[in-house]
Amino acid sequence: MIKKSWFHIHIAALLVILAGCTSSPTPNHNRKVFISKEGAQYTLYRDGSPYMIKGAAGFEDLRKLHDAGGNTIRTWDTLNLGKILDDAYANNIAVIAGFPMPVSNFLFFYQDTSKVAAQYAAFRDIVNRYKSHPALLMWCLGNEVDFPYKPSFRDFYKAYNHLLEMIHTIDPDHPVTTALINLNRRCIYNIRWKVPDLDLISINIFGELQQLQNDLKKFSWFWDGPFLITEWGINGPWESEFTAWGAPIENTSTKKAAQYQQLYEQFMPVKNPRFLGSCVFYWGNKQEVTHTWFSMFTKEGAASETVNVMQYLWTGKRPAIEAPALKYMLLAGKGARDNIMFNPNSVQTAEILFQNVTSDSLRIQWEILEEDWHAKKMYETNTEKPASFDSLILFSGEHKVTFRSPAKEGPYRIFATVFDNNGHFASTNTPFYVVSK
Structure with missing residues (x-):
């Protein structure tokens, strides 16, 4: 009898999860930004019109992003968010604003009620301050925070859901997402079970982009909701070839540009009805193992060949003058x-x-x-x-x-x-x- 009861409980729990995974969003067409499902097609609407994200991860060189045909940026934190939103609006660019959160295994943070309360108050102030900004597209609550199963993470989930509820209550006009590393089935299982009110799931993906379309198809029995790719690009240093002493080998900017084009044209799931767009990584200049690995610009603003490629992918047109090869x-x-x-x-x-x-x-x-x-x-x-x-x-x-x-x-x-x-x-x-x- 005990075994049978537990069996029924597990089946009931699975049915609840599946119901959450297959339910369609209920859009409010009076909202500034919302996701609608028409048949099998998910569509992001902004100011009453369909909006496909042609985006970049980064917050610099926004005029050049607009000129190349891009329409969205993604940030990871709220530092200088007001200026970023103003600059984006001036260049007809929308912003996915990121809230930085400690990863879930920093249990000492989530078990400290004073730290959690301070985080809540700070995020609430940001939402109140910028919820009506015309450049805001959506919020991203955490970047690669991970969503574990174990009961020891209940404080993390409590804090996360409290923040999510707060954002939805104060700002019903903008969806909320979170960014995962690759198509992480474990995280998606736990999001659907423990964080059911996220509006969509976002994915940061590099080398595994080549398998994404197949992985989405195989996993659609469980999760068939809308998604956004918040970071994509060439293989990272962690996915490269290495020298004998462990130094990652970086390709020339010319070869990287060709790889960006190949990745997008062959592997980006643009025909998937759940796909809402993507943000290429990295629109700006950053040090990550080298100062050139992902950087599409120098600190002084010179543009790489990859910028030319993105213009072609977004507009179908190449610039009159291209970067050296x-x-x-x-x-x-x-x-x-x-x-x-x-x-x-x-x-x-x-x-x-x-x-x-x-x-x-x-x-x-x-x-x-x-x-x-x-x-x-x-x-x-x-x-x-x-x-x-x-x-x-x-x-x-x-x-x-x-x-x-x-x-x-x-x-x-x-x-x-x-x-x-x-x-x-x-x-x-x-x-x-x-x-x-």
């Missing part, structure tokens, strides 16, 4: 996959090979940096570009450079950034290791 870099006549090692203080050469481009109007900036394996805190990578060893550059010619290897043993990279006179740049780098005699 590179083949590869040779360091001492070798490539990154050759595991290049030098003695300290030895004189070496590097050169760039171009694709169908003249060098008349190009300028090359060479830099030697230590490998960035540093972290500010656990789970938080360094965000500052390492110092450059400018004094090691001995001579730079048209496409070549002569330099002295560092005196200190360890891993390094040599970077080449190529600028034209039209606001574009191209980049490539090669890791090497200095071995003491």
